[in-house]
Amino acid sequence: MKTTKTVTSMTTVKRRTFALGGVAAASSLLLAACGGGRTAEDTGGGDSGAGGGFDADATVGVSLPWLGTQNWAEAQDLFTAQLKEAGFTALVQAADNKVPQQQQQIEAMVQQGAKAIVVGPIDGTQLGSALKAAKDAGVRIIGYDRLIENTDAVDAVVQFGSIRTGELQGQSLLDGLAERKGEGPYNIELFGGGPADPNAPNFFTGAMSVLQPKIDDGTVVVVSGQVDFQQAATQDWDNGKAQSRMDSILAANYSDKQIDGVLSPNDGIARAIITSCTAAGQDVPVVDGLDAETESITSIWKGDQYSTVHKPTKDLVAKTIEIISAYQKGEEPPAADETENNGTIDVPIYALDPVVVTKENAKEVFADDPDRLALLDG
């Protein structure tokens, strides 16, 4: 059916090809020509650098990776409420765990005139161009919960110390083993988080710094022998993938053994591990966690999951807004706790200290958190 119009159009082929050549030649000339043209002064684009300050009711963008875990959903609510309270216009969005969407989201925030953007990156290395565009437009950029790597377009990062978090997880696992499983040696397995998240290897490193000496002296035994982060990692923090991995480890190694403990990088994976062990007819092992999710607190209260590491989202959000307010007034932000090289520059890091929660101290930790406290009745 396409052949009907070719009679007239075949002769245009040569002309079109010729025209194409012309375009190509012209554009190569263009690329060769440099200098002159517009300069930044012409239209005054890209106002304010450091120390400029901005309007008290300015737009502040918050780009979160997704809302699939409770801590991110909480962050969304807290940012929306507290930015409003602080007088800013809040623009809080989440990107469904897709990097291109987060890039476009950040660019859209710049278009909407955001003066500061808080970024909880999906992949801390993949936002370079979007953040550069934001920086060029004079926007202040704060990394939230995860390091932003490979770019100079980041002013500060607010996070819980991730190595420290891992140490707490590892220590809690050992404490739990001693408390629940009597004398060693203990059979354990190791799980890591999503490898694209720069925190995940840090959690694992922190935990291994506590566990490795015990592995070396034979107190704990990793029966499957999978002790590298790459082997233990859980792609995309996907609970389902963790559960499948646990299923196959149990089937392959524990037909005649009892599993005593599992290192888990977060609460969702902890629950997947417990489900898998129960399904395989094992006793509930000692499992740590992270994020103090509702279901896990219930599970801890019931005596299944042993512990979780609580990173109060409230504190993290409050610290972030404190820094934004300092930027807004044009003041120096509070002093950073440390700096970390992100591959391009040394980024000021505001590191908060997380809290281990077990059945014993749960009521104490959540004393001023009515939602979670309500889970601890009965």
Next chain:
Amino acid sequence: MNAVKQVFGTDFRQFTMVFALVALLLGFHLASGGKMLTPGNMQNLIAGNAYVLILAIGMVMVIVIGHIDLSVGSVAGFVGMCVALSARDLHFPWWAALLAGLVIGALIGCWHGFWLAKIGIPGFITTLAGMMLFRGGVIWISGSVSVPVPPELNVLGAGYLPEWGPAWTYLNNSTLLLGILAIALYAWSQISTYRRRVADGESGLNFTAVIIRVVLVGAVLAYVTFLFGSGRPGTSFPVPGLILVALVIIYHVITQRTTFGRHIYAVGGNKQAAALSGVSVNRVYFLVMMNMSFLAALAGILFVARATSAGPSDGNMWELDAIAAVFIGGAAVSGGIGTVTATMIGGLVMATLNSGLFLMGVGQDKTQVIKGLVLLAAVAFDVYNKQQGRPSISGRLFGDRTKSESTTEPVQIAPTTPGATGQ
């Protein structure tokens, strides 16, 4: 007769999608308080979606031959990672890494083409296998860790054309020159086509209509030039957009004006008839699949260049974005129908929806719902149009105007002309 009808349908549909696109742009512009049609936002829209649109160019050809390629996202991710790793670990210079990536893409395409054309495994299965194969591959070779790409590549994914010449234009002069070139080329091609037809003794041609068409399209191009050229100094029509436009022109010519292009449609329309007329079906299959993976490689490279690093989950679900663009652009699931330019319009409709909903601050949940409904509506509209024994919407609205237009008018690169041709 049916085929002719289908051509009218596609053509008409292409115009309706252009109207839909313009309506969306204007609607979002008003609803967002003037934030949609700004230089910065349009630059972002093009640069941020170039990779999907490039995938869609290849995908429409695959769908026209009656197959589908599910592997493009994985292939794009795999090639992006190969480029990053070859530069970091094998110390390739950036251009060698880039070339290596394109070669790997073409080789992967040969692999798919081999299984489809030589062994006869359906494209769906071949590429489903490829999707798993290369997704596993990218995780394997990267060790699940993101790898930075050479900074020189950044210009491909997020670069702008240089500023030069006089500042009094208040525009990026590179963009201005390209715009002027585009308008001149369009006017020249329209007028010379008209002259040739007159010389061929064709009757019933209307020179006024040609002029009006040139003026209208010229005005649109001038506006686009202004829009992209008047951004922050240092910005212009984005480099990935330029690559995209070049590809669209090249593939438009290949599919609409060459023997190979006619073979693609012939094979997709009726494989047996095409084979009996002497078209090598297997050769067409092989080349189209190879081309798809080559374009996927290019898309993957543009993406990692923009992201500044290659990640293990790059390319996840991109195949579905590309496929959606193709079907919104009016391609038929059964093959044989679909054009590169209409697919670009389909892809831009999706991109505009994405961008507009971001600007309005609509959440991802609702964005997905809206995009799903738009896809369904676009295809339903198409199916309704084509149902037999019922006057089509195009017939009702345009009467015989559509007919005269479609017979005199080959598919346009910038199909914004129904008003002009209706004169």
